[in-house]
Amino acid sequence: MIVIKIGGSEGIDLDAVAADVASLVGSGQRLVIVHGGSHGTNTLSARLGCPPRFITSPSGHTSRRTDRATLEIFRMACAAFNMNLVERLRRLGVNAMGLSGIDGGLWVGQRKEAVRSVEDGRVVMVRDDFTGTVDRVNADLLRTLLAAGYVPVISPPGLSEKGEPINVDADRAAAATAAALGAEALLLLSNVRGLLRNFPDESTLIERVSRGEIGRASEAAQGRMKKKVLGAGEALGRGVRRVVIGDARVQSPIRGALAGAGTVFE
Amino acid sequence: MIVIKIGGSEGIDLDAVAADVASLVGSGQRLVIVHGGSHGTNTLSARLGCPPRFITSPSGHTSRRTDRATLEIFRMACAAFNMNLVERLRRLGVNAMGLSGIDGGLWVGQRKEAVRSVEDGRVVMVRDDFTGTVDRVNADLLRTLLAAGYVPVISPPGLSEKGEPINVDADRAAAATAAALGAEALLLLSNVRGLLRNFPDESTLIERVSRGEIGRASEAAQGRMKKKVLGAGEALGRGVRRVVIGDARVQSPIRGALAGAGTVFE
Numbered sequence: 001m002i003v004i005k006i007g008g009s010e011g012i013d014l015d016a017v018a019a020d021v022a023s024l025v026g027s028g029q030r031l032v033i034v035h036g037g038s039h040g041t042n043t044l045s046a047r048l049g050c051p052p053r054f055i056t057s058p059s060g061h062t063s064r065r066t067d068r069a070t071l072e073i074f075r076m077a078c079a080a081f082n083m084n085l086v087e088r089l090r091r092l093g094v095n096a097m098g099l100s101g102i103d104g105g106l107w108v109g110q111r112k113e114a115v116r117s118v119e120d121g122r123v124v125m126v127r128d129d130f131t132g133t134v135d136r137v138n139a140d141l142l143r144t145l146l147a148a149g150y151v152p153v154i155s156p157p158g159l160s161e162k163g164e165p166i167n168v169d170a171d172r173a174a175a176a177t178a179a180a181l182g183a184e185a186l187l188l189l190s191n192v193r194g195l196l197r198n199f200p201d202e203s204t205l206i207e208r209v210s211r212g213e214i215g216r217a218s219e220a221a222q223g224r225m226k227k228k229v230l231g232a233g234e235a236l237g238r239g240v241r242r243v244v245i246g247d248a249r250v251q252s253p254i255r256g257a258l259a260g261a262g263t264v265f266e
Numbered sequence: 267m268i269v270i271k272i273g274g275s276e277g278i279d280l281d282a283v284a285a286d287v288a289s290l291v292g293s294g295q296r297l298v299i300v301h302g303g304s305h306g307t308n309t310l311s312a313r314l315g316c317p318p319r320f321i322t323s324p325s326g327h328t329s330r331r332t333d334r335a336t337l338e339i340f341r342m343a344c345a346a347f348n349m350n351l352v353e354r355l356r357r358l359g360v361n362a363m364g365l366s367g368i369d370g371g372l373w374v375g376q377r378k379e380a381v382r383s384v385e386d387g388r389v390v391m392v393r394d395d396f397t398g399t400v401d402r403v404n405a406d407l408l409r410t411l412l413a414a415g416y417v418p419v420i421s422p423p424g425l426s427e428k429g430e431p432i433n434v435d436a437d438r439a440a441a442a443t444a445a446a447l448g449a450e451a452l453l454l455l456s457n458v459r460g461l462l463r464n465f466p467d468e469s470t471l472i473e474r475v476s477r478g479e480i481g482r483a484s485e486a487a488q489g490r491m492k493k494k495v496l497g498a499g500e501a502l503g504r505g506v507r508r509v510v511i512g513d514a515r516v517q518s519p520i521r522g523a524l525a526g527a528g529t530v531f532e
Contacts (some may be wrong), residue, residue: 031521047314048313048314050339051352058459074347075289075345075346075349076342076343076345077342079341079342079345080338080341080342081347083341083345083423083431086368086369087368087425087429087431090338090368090371090425091429095370095371096369096370097365097370097407098365098366098368098370099363099364099365099369100349100364101355102352102353102364103352103362103363103364103365104361104362104363104416105356105361134460135299140414141363141414141416144410144411144414145410148406148410150370150407157349159356160352161268163353163356163357165349165353183353207287
């Protein structure tokens with residue numbers, strides 16, 4: 001079992017990803033696919049006249065400012081990406097089935113009561129944000145679908161313990177999913193080669209990170225990469241043997257990452 | 267097994283629908299819920315600066331003009347409604363699971379090569395429309411989910427035989443779903459009392475329609491009601507014993523319709 005998180009940013013070759021999924025599924029590999037909706041949310045927000053806003057935490061993590069109006073846009077953008085990917089996969093003969101983290105209580109966790117945000121050098125508390133974490137994964141639902149021959153394609157939002165939809169980070173949600181399924185590998189594919197020692201210099205790719213080196217790796221990570229390194233650490237800590245942060249802009253991105261292209265955590 | 271189609275238009279009391287679903291599921295009734303996205307598509311289209319357009323067929327059926335841009339908006343609006351409904355149901359303890367007709371090849375049919383449209387009294391052919399019918403329902407997928415304890419909540423679009431997403435009428439798709447599952451009843455609930463002899467005079471409700479009377483009932487139907495009567499006839503013709511066109515603006519709309527409130531086809 002392999003869990004693959006696919007980024008939605010520009011430069012990613014979704015056709016190459018879909019072709020690789022079809023080839024692997026055809027050879028009997030069981031896959032679960034996870035994606036986010038960040039890029040699509042930015043585009044749709046702009047079209048709807050609600051420009052995206054972001055929060056930077058004191059520890060330097062960036063996340064979307066998700067008030068209720070943004071949540072509605074976010075989940076529509078996620079659904080649009082999901083249907084687009086399911087459509088492509090099905091045309092290649094993959095029995096894909098899309099679902100969001102709220103369906104069947106797939107991704108349940110805590111909504112953050114308050115989010116700390118650094119604004120003009122000061123820390124302020126944001127209290128009407130619909131952001132949270134995935135603490136429980138309904139692995140039974142995924143096993144039921146896999147056993148019936150479907151390839152699950154999972155999208156945010158998740159669901160809070162109180163039943164509210166929440167914006168959850170798809171990299172970390174993929175890590176939680178891989179851990180819950182006891183996956184042998186988690187691939188985090190996006191529009192970068194992997195973790196770079198000196199971002200954005202792609203010649204400074206870090207090829208291997210052991211568990212003991214994750215803290216240092218996290219310091220090298222910039223922006224969105226911080227969440228990927230965090231997710232990699234969480235997956236390894238919960239029993240996933242191998243996590244690869246790899247490139248989705250190339251041909252055979254999944255086979256490439258499985259062969260070790262990118263940054264391998266193990 | 268009961269299949270319930272819920273309209274999305276103004277006046278519908280979604281909380282009353284959800285409460286009734288929770289009560290029935292709690293008493294052991296197996297349900298499949300279907301909805302469309304017409305009202306939400308109109309709203310989102312307007313917000314995105316693409317005002318909705320409609321086609322009237324020579325036989326008087328009205329349908330949405332669905333070019334590719336409209337299809338994208340339509341499926342986002344459907345997904346938004348779906349997540350909203352799943353969210354409400356889950357908060358009431360219903361193990362709801364949303365899926366669209368493309369997921370797992372749930373609703374597959376023919377895309378219309380050309381749609382006949384009456385414009386200024388003349389019939390013209392529209393060839394870039396993504397509209398079609400549901401000819402095959404993946405009942406196995408629904409049975410798998412039902413057996414695992416989930417309540418499926420199904421939304422358009424469907425999928426063409428060539429793998430394109432298509433705008434399918436949710437009333438007729440619900441009829442196809444009820445037939446494929448061998449449902450004992452199909453309920454088509456919206457913001458009208460039922461089929462009216464003289465639309466919009468609600469005192470002229472037609473309470474019973476036998477199979478032999480469907481042709482005449484169809485003549486009384488106006489606008490969207492034509493598709494409901496068509497769906498009712500299709501469901502009866504394929505073995506569903508009872509179809510009720512009923513009111514979703516009232517308390518206990520599902521129990522009401524099951525008790526015969528509205529127009530009963532049998």
